[in-house]
Amino acid sequence: MEKEFTPDGYNIGMNxxxxxxxxxxxFHCHIIPRYQGNMKNPKGGIRHCVEGKGTY
Incomplete structure (x- = not known):
């Protein structure tokens, strides 16, 4: 992922x-590449990886 997509950071999520x-x-693990500016406010991490899906 590092070489092909060069993300600025990652979120890693597991239940x-x-x-x-x-x-x-x-075992089930999500590795989500993150990029500077891809979310207005990335605070909250994995819950806010998809716009509008973090509040529940």
Missing amino acids: CGKVAGQSVMH
Whole structure:
């Protein structure tokens, strides 16, 4: 990912265990490349990787 997409940063997200929201009990990890200016306010990390999807 580093060589092909050259992101400025990353968000890494996992839900580990039923109490944490995991619904299928296997390893599942999201690695999301982030770029300077791709979000107005990236505060909140993984919840705000997609515009309008972080408030729930």
